[in-house]
Amino acid sequence: MIKKIILIVLLLPSVLFSQEERYPIFDVCKGLEIEAIKDCFYNTTKKHFFSEFKTPPIVENENFRGTANTLFVVTAEGEFKLIYVNTPYQEIREEVKRAFKVFPKITPGWYNNHAIEMRFELPIKFPIINNNNNSKITTTTVTKKESLLEVVEKNKIADSTFLEHQSKLNIPFTHQRYVDFEYAMHKAKATHTASKPYTYKEISQYYNLTEEKKKFLKPNKRTWVGNKIWNEHLLQVKKKDYWFTIDFLLDVQLGKDNSNLAYTFNNSRIVNINGEILDKLSFSTSYYESQGRFADYINSFITNPAANVRPKNSEGLVPGRGKSKGHRTDSHDYPVAEAYIAYTPNKYLQFQFGNGKNFIGDGYRSFILSDVSAPTTYLKMKLDIWKIQYTNIWMWNTEPSLSSISDPNEHARKYIAAHYFSVNLSDRFTLGFFETAISKGENGLDAGFFNPIIFYRSLEFNRGEDAGNAILGLSGKYKLNDNISLYSQLVVDEFSFKKVGDFGDWANKFGFQLGAKYFDAFKIDNLFLQLEYNYARPYTFAHQTPNLNYGNYSQPMGHLWGANFWEAIAIARYKKDRWSGSAKVILGKKGFDFPDQNVSYGGDIYQSYNDRFSDTGNEIGQGNTANIFIADVQANYLINPSNRTNLFAGLSYRNFSPNTALDGFPEGTNVWFTVGIRADLFNWYFDF
Numbered sequence: 001m002i003k004k005i006i007l008i009v010l011l012l013p014s015v016l017f018s019q020e021e022r023y024p025i026f027d028v029c030k031g032l033e034i035e036a037i038k039d040c041f042y043n044t045t046k047k048h049f050f051s052e053f054k055t056p057p058i059v060e061n062e063n064f065r066g067t068a069n070t071l072f073v074v075t076a077e078g079e080f081k082l083i084y085v086n087t088p089y090q091e092i093r094e095e096v097k098r099a100f101k102v103f104p105k106i107t108p109g110w111y112n113n114h115a116i117e118m119r120f121e122l123p124i125k126f127p128i129i130n131n132n133n134n135s136k137i138t139t140t141t142v143t144k145k146e147s148l149l150e151v152v153e154k155n156k157i158a159d160s161t162f163l164e165h166q167s168k169l170n171i172p173f174t175h176q177r178y179v180d181f182e183y184a185m186h187k188a189k190a191t192h193t194a195s196k197p198y199t200y201k202e203i204s205q206y207y208n209l210t211e212e213k214k215k216f217l218k219p220n221k222r223t224w225v226g227n228k229i230w231n232e233h234l235l236q237v238k239k240k241d242y243w244f245t246i247d248f249l250l251d252v253q254l255g256k257d258n259s260n261l262a263y264t265f266n267n268s269r270i271v272n273i274n275g276e277i278l279d280k281l282s283f284s285t286s287y288y289e290s291q292g293r294f295a296d297y298i299n300s301f302i303t304n305p306a307a308n309v310r311p312k313n314s315e316g317l318v319p320g321r322g323k324s325k326g327h328r329t330d331s332h333d334y335p336v337a338e339a340y341i342a343y344t345p346n347k348y349l350q351f352q353f354g355n356g357k358n359f360i361g362d363g364y365r366s367f368i369l370s371d372v373s374a375p376t377t378y379l380k381m382k383l384d385i386w387k388i389q390y391t392n393i394w395m396w397n398t399e400p401s402l403s404s405i406s407d408p409n410e411h412a413r414k415y416i417a418a419h420y421f422s423v424n425l426s427d428r429f430t431l432g433f434f435e436t437a438i439s440k441g442e443n444g445l446d447a448g449f450f451n452p453i454i455f456y457r458s459l460e461f462n463r464g465e466d467a468g469n470a471i472l473g474l475s476g477k478y479k480l481n482d483n484i485s486l487y488s489q490l491v492v493d494e495f496s497f498k499k500v501g502d503f504g505d506w507a508n509k510f511g512f513q514l515g516a517k518y519f520d521a522f523k524i525d526n527l528f529l530q531l532e533y534n535y536a537r538p539y540t541f542a543h544q545t546p547n548l549n550y551g552n553y554s555q556p557m558g559h560l561w562g563a564n565f566w567e568a569i570a571i572a573r574y575k576k577d578r579w580s581g582s583a584k585v586i587l588g589k590k591g592f593d594f595p596d597q598n599v600s601y602g603g604d605i606y607q608s609y610n611d612r613f614s615d616t617g618n619e620i621g622q623g624n625t626a627n628i629f630i631a632d633v634q635a636n637y638l639i640n641p642s643n644r645t646n647l648f649a650g651l652s653y654r655n656f657s658p659n660t661a662l663d664g665f666p667e668g669t670n671v672w673f674t675v676g677i678r679a680d681l682f683n684w685y686f687d688f
Contacts, residue, residue, distance in 0.1 A: 021109070021110070021111045022034055022037065022109060022110040022111070023037050023038045023041045023109055023118070023139075024041055024074040024078065024106050024107060024108055024109045024118065025037055025040075025041070025106060025107040026040065026041065026044045026104070026106050026107075027104075027106070028040070028044060029041060029044065030107075042136075042137045045120075045122070045137060046122070046137065048102075048103055048104075049099055049100075049103075049122065050128065052098075052099040052102055053095060053096065053099040053124070053128070054095060055095075055126070055127070055128055056089065056091035056092060056094075056095055058089065058091050059089055059091065059092060059126060060127075062347070063127075063347055064089070064126050064127075065126055065127065065204065065205035065206075066125075066126055066166075066204040066205065066208070067123045067124065067125050067126070067208045067211065068085055068086060068087035068089075068092050068096070068123070068124045068126070069085070069086040069087075069121060069122075069123050069124075069208075069210075069211060070082070070084075070085050070086075070096055070121065070122045070123070070124060071083040071084040071085075071086075071119065071120075071121050072100060072119070072120055072121075072122065073117050073118065073119045073120070074106070074108060074109060074117065074118050074120070075108065075117050076108050076109075076115040076116055076117050077105075077108060077115075078105050078106045078107055078108040078115075079103075079105055080100050080103035081100075082096065082097055082100045083119070085097075086210060086214075088166045092124075096124070118139060119139065120137050120138065120139045121137065121138045121139075122137050123136070123208075123211075161217075161231060161232050161233070161236070161642050162209065162210050162213060162642065163236070163238060163243050163245065163276075164200050164245070164274055164276075165200050165204060165209045165210050166200065166201065166204060167199075167200050167201065167274075167276045167282055168199050168200070168201050168276070168279075168280075168282045168342055168344045168350060169199060169200055169274055169276065169282045169284055169342065170197040170198070170199055170284065170340070170342075170352075171197055171198050171199065171200055171203060172197065172644070172680065172681045172682065173196050173197040173198075173357070173359055173371065173682070173683070174680050174681070174682065174683050175364060175573075175683060176573055176580060176582055176634075176636075176680075177644070177680055178196070178198075179519075179528045179573055180207060180212070181198060181203050181206070181207055182362075182517070182519075183519040183520070183528075184203070184206040184207035185203075185206050185207075186479060186482075186485055186517075186519060187206075187482060188205075188206050189427040190387060190424040190426070190427050190430075191206070191424070191430075192384070192389035192422045192424070192430065193362055193430075193477065194360050194361055194362050194420070194422055194430075194432055194475060194477070195358075195360055195382065195389060195391045195420060195422065196358070196359040196360070197358070197359070199342075199350070201344075202384075213641035213642070215577075216577075216578060216638060216641040217230075217231050217641065218230045218231055219231075229639065229640060230639065230640055231640065231641075231642060232640075232642055233245040233246065233247050233642050233643060234246055234247045234248055235247075241277065241278050242275065242276065242277040242278065243275055243276060244273065244274065244275030244276075245273070245274050245275065246271070246272070246273050247270075247271075247272045247273075247642075247643045247679075248269070248270070248271060248272075249269075249270040249271075249272055249643060249645065249678075249679035249681070250268065250269065250270065250645075250677055250678065250679065251266060251267075251268035251270065251288075251290070251676070251677075251678040251679065252266065252267055252268070252676050252677050252678070253265060253266040253267075253292075253674050253675070253676035253678070254674065254675060254676060255295075255650075255672060255673050255674025255675065255676075256672075256673055256674075257295040257296055257670055257671060257672040257673070258669070258670060258671045258672075259295070259296035259670070260296075261293065261296060261299075261330070263293075264292075264293050264294055264295060264672065264674060265291075265292060265293055265331070266290065266291075266292035266293075266294070266676070267290065267291050267292065268288050268289070268290040268292075268678075269288075269289050269290075270286060270287065270288050270289075270679060270681070271285075271286065271287045272284075272285075272286045272643070272679070272681070273285045273286075279344075280343060280344050280345065281341070281342070281343055281344075282341070282342040282343075282344070283339075283340070283341050283342070284339065284340055284354075285337075285338070285339035285340075286337070286338045286339070286681065287335075287336075287337050287338075288321075288335065288336040288337070288338075289335055290321070290333070290334050290335065290336065291327045291331055291332065291333050291334075292318070292331060292332055292334070293330060293331035293332065294686075295652075295654075295670055295672040295686070296666065296670060297654060297656065297665070297666050297670050298319070298686055299330070299332075300663075300664050300665065300666050301317075301319060301664050301665070301688070302316040302317055302318055302319070302324060302332055303315070303316045303664075304316075304317070304663055304664030305663055305664070306663050306664060315332075316332055316334075317400070317553070317554055317555075318332060318334045319372070319555065319685060319686070319688070320371070320372055320373065320374060320555070320682075320683075320684065320685055321334050321336050321374055322334060322336055322374035322375070322553060323400060323553075336374075336375065337355065337375075338354070338355055338356045338357075338375050339354050339355055339356070340352050340353060340354020340355070340356055341353055341354060348383060348384055348385045349381070349382070349383050349384075350381070350382050351379070351380070351381050352378075352379070352380040352381075352382075353378070353379050353380075354377075354378060355375050355376065355377050355378070356375045356376075356378065357371040357373075357375055357376075357682070358371070358378065358380065358393055359371045360391065360420050360434065360475075361475065361487075361489060361513075362475070362477050362485070362487035362515070362517075363487060363489070363513055363515045363532050363534075364515075364530065364532055364569055364571060365513065365532065365534050365559050365560065365567075365569070366489065366513075366558065366559070367473065367489050367491040367511045367512075367513060367534075367536070367558040367559055368420065368434045368473045368475065368489060368491060368558065369393070369418060369420075369434075369436075369557060369558070370556070370557065370558055370559065370560070371682070371683060372555055372556065372559075372560040372685050373551070373552040373553050373555035373556065373557060374398075374552065374553035374555070376395050376396065376397050376398065376552050376553070377395065377396040378393055378394065378395045378396070379393070379394045380392065380393045380394075381452060387423055387424040387425075388421070388422070388423050388424075389421075389422040389423075390419070390420070390421050390422070390452075391419065391420045391422075392417075392418070392419045392452045393416075393417075393418045393419070393420075394415075394416070394417050394418075394445060394449065394450065395415070395416040395417075395418070395552070396413060396415060396444075396445070397413065397414045397415070397416060397551075397552040397553070397557075398411050398412070398413060398414075398552065398553055399411060399412045399413070399414060399546065399547055399551070399552075399553070399554070400553060400554060401546070401554050401606070402546060402547055412440070412547050413440070413444075414438060414439070414440050414547050414548070414552075415438070415439050415440070415444065415445035415446075415449075416436055416437070416438050416439075416550075416557070417436065417437050417439075417445065417449035417450075417456055418434070418435065418436035418437075419434070419435055419436075419452065419456070420432060420433070420434045421433045421434075422475075427479070428478055428479040429476070429477070429478050429479075430476070430477045430478075431474075431475070431476055432473075432474070432475035432476070432477075433473070433474060433475075434471075434472065434473030434474070434475065434491070435455065435456050435457060435470070435471070435472055435473070436456065436470065436471045436473075436550070437449060437456035437457070437459065437460045437468055437469070437470050438468055438469040438470070438471075438543075438548050438549070438550060439460070439463070439467065439468040439469075439548075440468075440545075440547045440548055446459075446463065456470060457470045457472065468548065469493075469543050469548040469549070469550070471491060471492070471493050471541070471550060472491070472492045473489065473490065473491040473492070474489070474490045474491075475487070475488065475489045475490075476488045483518060483519045483520055483521070484516065484517065484518050484519075485516070485517045485519075486515070486516050487513075487514075487515045487516070487517070488512070488513055488514050488515070489511075489512060489513040490510065490511075490512045490513075491510060491511050491512070491540075491558070492509070492510045493509040493510060493511075493539075493540045493541055493550070494507050494508070494509040494510075502616065503537070504616050504617045504618050504619060505615065505616055505618070506538065506539055506602070506609070506612050506614065506615050506616070506618050508537060509537050509538075509539050509540040509541075509542075509563075510536075510537055510540060511534070511535060511536035511537065511540050511541075511558070511559065511563070512534075512535055513532065513533065513534050513535075514532070514533045515530065515531060515532035515533070516530070516531050516532075517529070517530050518530070524574075526574055526575045526576065527572070527573075527574050528571075528572070528573040528574070529570075529571070529572050530569070530570070530571040530572075530573075531568075531569070531570055531571075532568070532569040532571075533566070533567070533568050533569075534559060534561075534565075534566070534567040534569070535565075535566045535567075535620070536559060536561070536562070536563040536564065536565055536566075537563065537564070537602070537618070537620070538563060538564040538591065538601065538602020538603065538613075538618045538619075538620070538622060539563060539564075539600070539602040539609045539612060539618070540563040540564075540602075540605075541556060541557075541558055541562065541563055541605045542563065542600070542602070542604075542605045542606075542607065542608070542609045543608070543609065544608050544609060544610045545608065546605075546606045546607075546608065549605045549606060550605065551605055551606060554606065556605055560685050560687070560688050561588070561590055561603075561688060562603055562604060562605045563602055563603055563605055564590060564591040564601060564602040564603035564620060564621065564622065564623070565588055565589060565590035565591070565603065565620065565621065566588055566589055566620055566621070567586060567587070567588035567590075567628075568586070568587045568588065569584065569585070569586050570584070570585045571583070571584045571585075572584075578637055578638040579635070579636070579637055579638075580635075580636045580638070581633070581634060581635040581636065582632075582633070582634045583631075583632070583633050583634075584630070584631070584632045584633075584687070585630070585631050585632075586628070586629070586630040586631075586687055587628070587629055588627075588628045589620070589621045589625065589626070589627055589628070590603055590621065590625075590626050590628060591603045591620070591621045591622045591623040591624065591625055591626075592604070592623055592624040592625075592626055592658060592662055592665070593607065593623055593624060594623065594624050594660055595660070595661070595662060595663055598611060599611055599612075599613055600612050600613065601613045601622050601623025601624070602618060602622065602623070603623060624658050624659050624660050624662065625658065625659050626656060626657060626658035626659070626662075626665070626667075627655075627656075627657050628654075628655070628656055628657075628688075629653075629654070629655045630652070630653070630654045630655075630687045631652065631653040631654075632650065632651070632652040632653075632687065633650065633651050633652075634648060634649070634650045635648065635649050635650075636648045639677070643679055644679055644680035644681075645677065645678070645679050645680075646677070646678060646679075646680060647675075647676075647677050648675065648676060648677070648678060649673075649674070649675045650672075650673070650674050650675075651671075651672070651673050652670075652671070652672045652686070653669070653670075653671050654669065654670045654671075654672075654687075655668075655669045655670075656668065656670075
């Protein structure tokens with residue numbers, strides 16, 4: 001027995017140490033403890049590489065900001081071997097290859113009592129500053145589950161699949177998706193986050209999209225169908241001077257609410273095409289062929305018989321999407337088309353012309369410009385230079401509830417010119433100024449409004465009394481620390497300085513927003529929290545004629561609720577691997593009009609303010625007061641990282657209690673559960 005114990009004591013250290021993993025050893029690292037060898041290997045590798053690597057001139061000339069991920073191995077013979085470089089620049093690949101050729105031969109890694117090959121990944125962040133001290137080498141040995149072949153294959157798939165990541169195309173704007181981008185920009189110094197959607201080129205300076213999506217690729221999918229479902233676009237063509245992708249996508253939902261409806265559904269078939277020509281001309285088009293039946297309160301809104309919102313020659317209005325016609329007996333058919341062409345002449349400037357949505361603000365809501373109404377024709381110019389970002393947007397809006405003067409069967413048009421000037425006053429504080437002018441008429445947008453640097457208010461005033469409408473705005477964002485940002489908006493539609501002490505005067509029309517965002521909340525990775533408060537005085541954004549209000553397609557261009565309300569919002573978002581989810585709670589009070597009176601209490605921006613309730617004594621929630629409570633929970637599972645297709649499930653609760661029943665806004669409680677599959681392309685807003 002004693003002999004056995006002695007034998008175990010003698011053999012145990014040998015067994016333990018033989019299983020221990022040891023990193024490769026440079027000559028300068030010899031004699032160190034095992035744990036110190038790891039850090040020494042990392043530091044010496046970076047020192048060797050960045051002392052040799054020279055940024056190619058073309059990369060410097062184009063002011064490239066992004067990351068090139070380099071995969072290499074240290075063989076069992078102690079030699080450095082480059083495997084793969086994930087970058088669109090061939091010049092970077094060649095320079096990385098040259099830098100690795102001059103590495104010395106070192107003592108190889110060790111595991112299970114023999115030399116092994118170890119693989120490593122080195123991110124090269126451009127521009128290169130201080131030898132990329134923030135670039136961390138990561139490692140996975142051959143003892144791990146994923147083989148080297150699989151890693152190489154995954155990198156190759158990512159490089160050939162995500163062509164849009166270095167393009168100037170828009171990243172489709174959804175609040176859940178943009179959390180990561182805003183956090184990456186928040187951690188950087190002096191950034192502009194309000195003007196949305198962002199472009200891939202813009203975000204690549206702060207966030208490695210390819211690295212993120214690469215984690216979700218499935219390189220073991222060898223069949224055509226498997227790759228199309230899990231990894232790739234349906235069709236992808238890449239040539240020297242151009243590329244394009246085509247996807248057939250879905251937004252298919254099935255659900256049930258607590259009304260008498262048998263079930264709810266949405267069935268959208270979507271064709272999505274994206275591409276780029278010669279790095280300067282980008283294009284995107286999406287067509288949605290859709291039928292749907294939603295929760296009872298949404299269906300009531302769609303078929304709202306109120307004359308001031310009901311589209312002429314139509315059977316309804318789907319919120320955020322546009323006109324609909326009847327489908328079956330109690331559902332809606334609503335086609336939507338969106339497209340744009342972008343021209344990027346240089347690294348400072350981009351022009352876009354298309355039909356779609358834009359958003360200006362840092363909150364969940366925006367008074368300045370939101371994406372709650374239907375897509376509209378727009379021309380946009382965006383300038384990024386020094387500490388300034390300047391966005392000009394010209395919009396050709398449609399009012400389907402109003403008839404054109406020349407043709408009673410044609411919808412009335414309105415024209416909006418808006419510009420937003422954002423300046424970084426410090427690394428933490430950003431201030432923004434907004435101005436918009438609204439005009440109507442048969443001759444289109446006045447040529448004077450195409451001047452990108454003129455003050456619209458002066459131009460609008462000189463065109464004639466009540467010939468247009470002007471709105472001014474101010475926004476601010478402050479980086480409190482590395483995880484928390486504060487933001488705000490103030491929008492003034494009209495303000496009487498003579499009655500500055502009397503907020504009850506009807507002419508004091510303004511709205512404001514206060515909010516805070518908490519990234520990686522409570523030190524929990526990918527947990528995002530947001531609090532927001534919105535307030536809008538009665539008659540804000542309204543006008544004496546509806547064709548000069550701040551609206552489009554019978555919905556506001558600003559906050560979804562219009563005016564005459566206060567609202568408090570709490571949002572939590574979280575993601576883990578392919579899973580993501582959100583929870584949202586909204587509490588508010590809004591004043592509506594009474595259905596049997598031709599009097600405006602200031603909540604409906606499509607009612608003329610000439611029919612106002614009173615000149616004085618106006619207060620928030622006046623009129624047909626409604627208390628609103630909404631709770632919503634969503635869960636998503638990412639299927640394909642290329643086209644952002646997700647499985648999802650959602651549960652919402654809505655309690656709406658007005659003093660008097662309203663057309664289009666049924667009172668009571670609605671509970672709605674829905675599941676489905678959809679592409680992450682735009683925001684649905686059902687929280688009204």
